[in-house]
Amino acid sequence: MIKRIRYLLPLVLTGLLVGGALAVPAAAQPDTPLLVDIRAASHETYDRLVFEFSGPLPAEYGVTSVPEVIGDASGEPVPLVGNAFLAVRFAMATGHDDSGTITYGPPRRAYPLPDIIEVANAGDFEGVLSFGVGLAAQTPFRVFTLTSPSRVVIDLETPFRTVPVQDYFIQNGTLLPQAVSRPVIPPAVARGALQRLFAGPTQAELAAGLHFVGSDATGFTGLSIVDGVARVQLTGGCNSHGATTTIATEIMPTLKQFPSVQWVKIYDPSGQTEEPAGNSDSIPFCLEP
Known part of the structure; x- marks a missing residue:
């Protein structure tokens, strides 16, 4: 419209x-x-x-x-x-x-x-x-x-209320995730955090040495949080390119900041992950180094 x-x-x-x-x-x-x-x-x-x-x-x-x-x-x-x-x-x-x-x-x-x-x-x-x-x-x-x-x-x-959440991007040199703040509209704060993650760092954050590791993924779908387990499916592609730092390095802390999330299971674009059942984290085989 x-x-x-x-x-x-x-x-x-x-x-x-x-x-x-x-x-x-x-x-x-x-x-x-x-x-x-x-x-x-x-x-x-x-x-x-x-x-x-x-x-x-x-x-x-x-x-x-x-x-x-x-x-x-x-x-x-x-x-x-x-x-x-x-x-x-x-x-x-x-x-x-x-x-x-x-x-x-x-x-x-x-x-x-x-x-x-x-x-x-x-x-x-x-x-x-x-x-x-x-x-x-x-x-x-x-x-x-x-x-x-x-x-x-x-x-x-902007007639709506926002709340701050953390997104985690990779710091050049250390290759460790670093938190930045983003505003999202409640109640869908986990989805909002992932959206902001896939949008990437701001120009100031890029200049400060942060970058987004996408591992060929272009987006996500099917986010759910049930009994402490967050499940999310990548869209586009999925490839670690032999690296130990992948998009999972960013998604895991971004979702675990929320009290309702204890474990995160990431699925590839075809809907597969290594450990789909149980209380544990899981990544797809395509994100293995």
């Missing part, structure tokens, strides 16, 4: 809802807008996501609520963590220079915000620049522009 656009600031001269997306045309400009930054921050009642351009604003921009984000040109789903998703599109704009170098930083990034979980590039093809946004919840949002510098801004309401 399309999110209701709350209002547009006067800087947006005309706004038309076209094909389920907010499409805002602007006057033709001689320069192609170049995306130079993406940033996000939490405020008291909303999360704000900002796309900053050098030069003029894009000739057209659109923000749409979608069940999944589809990559431009490829036509394939863009992997995103979240319970709701936004597709963001800029027409007659680009995110790379003449040499093909990306101009706005990492094409995928995680945020420790109440609603915004991650932002990922979905295409930069033939003058159309697009992104997907993974959200913790589907809430109303508003879209507007600012100038000096040129910015397209998305404000997402």
Whole structure:
């Protein structure tokens, strides 16, 4: 369902809802807008996501609520963590220079915000620049522009309560798990913690030497907690690549922080694990070194 656009600031001269997306045309400009930054921050009642351009604003921009984000040109789903998703599109704009170098930083990034979980590039093809946004919840949002510098801004309401949980990423050098804090929406705190884990470290955490070991898994499904045993199945792939530090090294402490979890059983994408029964931890054979 399309999110209701709350209002547009006067800087947006005309706004038309076209094909389920907010499409805002602007006057033709001689320069192609170049995306130079993406940033996000939490405020008291909303999360704000900002796309900053050098030069003029894009000739057209659109923000749409979608069940999944589809990559431009490829036509394939863009992997995103979240319970709701936004597709963001800029027409007659680009995110790379003449040499093909990306101009706005990492094409995928995680945020420790109440609603915004991650932002990922979905295409930069033939003058159309697009992104997907993974959200913790589907809430109303508003879209507007600012100038000096040129910015397209998305404000997402955050009317829900969050609680802090720990996610564990791997520290470079030691290869040991290190905890970082993430906000999640109760009561599904274990699922929220795993979602944030798969979104990966923030840019600041990456700079501090943390990284996510995915072991070829792209997500998870079927999380359950019964009689002290948490069970979760990996999706995508599963391969330790001969390493003793795997995604299990991160999932185990992330789930065991909760009082209801004493043991964790991780299943491969085909539904197999070494010790499916009993009060014990278990990993699939594909995570053995």
